[in-house]
Amino acid sequence: MTRTRQAVLALLQRTRHPISATEIFEQLHQEKVAIDLVTVYRTLHVLKDLGLVLQLDLHQEGLARYELKEGREHHHHIRCQICGQIEDLLLCPLKKITKLIEQRTQFIVDDHTLEFTGLCPQCQ
């Protein structure tokens, strides 16, 4: 664990919403942490492989976002189509459905993604 990795991890810890590599890069530069964008990408890859970070690919965003997995329970997201704000949904209605899908398709399911989009209270 180097200081650059700690800086990325610390930023993820204090960020409440899923954040992109570019946003991490820009935020750290504002905080006078010298780090290359490539290093941000590589660090995120490492943290993902270590199981500390989750990668999200939200619909129609065209970029990856990351959030800390550690210490957080399984959840999903809702995103405002106008302002892009992302909010956590601390629920998951898919336990039973997963079993049904495994029976129907003969797949072994090991992950799922669920995302809602719409208008946030401010943008309605």
Add this chain to the structure above:
Amino acid sequence: MTRTRQAVLALLQRTRHPISATEIFEQLHQEKVAIDLVTVYRTLHVLKDLGLVLQLDLHQEGLARYELKEGREHHHHIRCQICGQIEDLLLCPLKKITKLIEQRTQFIVDDHTLEFTGLCPQCQ
């Protein structure tokens, strides 16, 4: 409606799984239909705006896939992590949950995406 647009639409009609712009481009060239990749992208954009085609952004694929919306009921997908095969799931367990989420978040929900990943029977 030009012949190139009809070619794209016809290909989408006879393709059973969500297909990417590059795949459409390559498939049409194999069928000796001269079409530029840019035109494929623009055609897909038009068809999407007309509500004839749905764009999917599957998790960790890093590209957009498209499927015909016309005449098909609402459904979701499951994708094999090994071979990439995508299968339709002709179910949706999210009607009640959507109402709950609207109450909790004060968002107006107007869409959702749901995707399962796992191992298909062949890749297990």
Add this chain to the structure above:
DNA sequence: TTCTTATTGCAAGTTTATTGCAATTACCAT
């Protein structure tokens, strides 16, 4: 057929993310 408008192809440009490689840094053993 001719005129007008929409569509297309080509080239160039964006954006997001990855790779190669040399230079630097971290960490372990001494």
Add this chain to the structure above:
DNA sequence: ATGGTAATTGCAATAAACTTGCAATAAGAA
């Protein structure tokens, strides 16, 4: 501490998906 080794980093270049500008072409109406 110090030196050696292996991992990490920055820079430059590259890749892949997608978009934009613009002139040439094709479609549809008069």
